[in-house]
Amino acid sequence: EVQLVESGGGLVQPGGSLRLSCAASGFIFSNYWTSWVRQAPGKGLEWVAHIKVDGSEEYYVGSVKGRFTISRDNAKNSLYLQMNSLRAEDTAVYYCARDGGMRRAFDIWGQGTMVTVSS
Amino acid sequence: EIVLTQSPGTLSLSPGERATLSCRASQSVSSNYLAWYQQKPGQAPRLLIYGASSRATGIPDRFSGTGSGTDFTLTINRLEPEDFAVYYCQQYGSSPLYSFGQGTKLDIK
Numbered sequence: 001e002v003q004l005v006e007s008g009g010g011l012v013q014p015g016g017s018l019r020l021s022c023a024a025s026g027f028i029f030s031n032y033w034t035s036w037v038r039q040a041p042g043k044g045l046e047w048v049a050h051i052k053v054d055g056s057e058e059y060y061v062g063s064v065k066g067r068f069t070i071s072r073d074n075a076k077n078s079l080y081l082q083m084n085s086l087r088a089e090d091t092a093v094y095y096c097a098r099d100g101g102m103r104r105a106f107d108i109w110g111q112g113t114m115v116t117v118s119s
Numbered sequence: 120e121i122v123l124t125q126s127p128g129t130l131s132l133s134p135g136e137r138a139t140l141s142c143r144a145s146q147s148v149s150s151n152y153l154a155w156y157q158q159k160p161g162q163a164p165r166l167l168i169y170g171a172s173s174r175a176t177g178i179p180d181r182f183s184g185t186g187s188g189t190d191f192t193l194t195i196n197r198l199e200p201e202d203f204a205v206y207y208c209q210q211y212g213s214s215p216l217y218s219f220g221q222g223t224k225l226d227i228k
Contacts (some may be wrong), residue, residue: 027197035217046155047217058218095163103170104211105154109163111126 002026002108004079004096009113016086020043020097023087030074033099035106036081037093038115041050048094049081059069064090084115121146121213125206125221131228138195140223142208147188152211153183157194158222159204167206168193195225203227 008020020036036051047086049070050059058070069082079096100107122145127181132138142153156164158198160220166175168184181196208220 037219044222045158046210047209047215047219048152050216061215100166100169102173102175103150103154104152105166105169105175105209106156106164106218107166107169107175109165111163 002112004108005115006094006096006110009094009115011116013117013119014069014087014117017082017084018086018115019105020081020083020094020096020113020115022081024098026110027098028110029034033119034072034079035097035099036070037095037106037109038090039084039095039098039112040089040092041094048098050099051079056060063077087113088117091115091117095117120213120219121148121210123208123210123218125208125223126219129224129226132198133228134198134200136196136198137196138193138202138225140193140195140206140225141194142186142191142193142220144189144191146213148191150208151187153184153186154184154185154209154211156207156209157202157204158207158210164207164210169191198225200227 005023036048051070067085071080095112096110097106098108124143126141153171155168158164172184205222
């Protein structure tokens with residue numbers, strides 16, 4: 001079965017750090033671009049960060065540039081998001097998503113992991 | 120920066136009716152890199168349409184997408200009870216690299 005499974009979410013204080021992981025299975029992970037997408041409680045979807053297949057290029061939404069770092073380990077079929085200097089507005093469910101290559105759409109999504117930034 | 124604006128914000132219809140959802144981009148979406156997703160409460164989004172008009176695997180043919188440039192439409196014919204959800208459009212290519220519309224909630228009248 002093709003799937004993505006996120007982990008690492010939790011409660012963190014403002015200014016703190018957290019590292020999210022996403023484990024891929026059922027497909028050749030190293031062949032696909034992948035992204036993190038988040039959704040604040042009761043809000044819409046927001047693309048956060050993207051990394052290409054070999055990790056050579058990373059892209060971020062403006063609000064997380066300089067604070068978040070996306071990375072991948074193709075040998076471990078895993079995607080990561082290192083989040084530093086966390087703010088209350090980073091509170092959200094974080095999804096990893098596979099860009100299936102079909103006109104750059106996200107065809108596979110994980111179930112999400114909740115990150116809460118609060119004192 | 121490209122902005123996707125979806126309308127209406129909420130659409131109230133009955134099963135069996137047709138739903139027409141709009142997604143308008145502030146700049147032209149290159150190569151029709153426009154997708155539509157369905158999201159139900161507590162679930163991850165599900166890809167419905169990619170390339171503006173191609174149905175993803177397993178998506179019923181009552182879902183169809185049209186449009187190009189800056190104006191895109193998702194049409195759902197003969198609404199089924201399971202179709203009532205929130206729908207998002209998404210583009211690729213312009214800063215930011217990917218972006219989503221704010222969503223249209225389709226609820227039962």
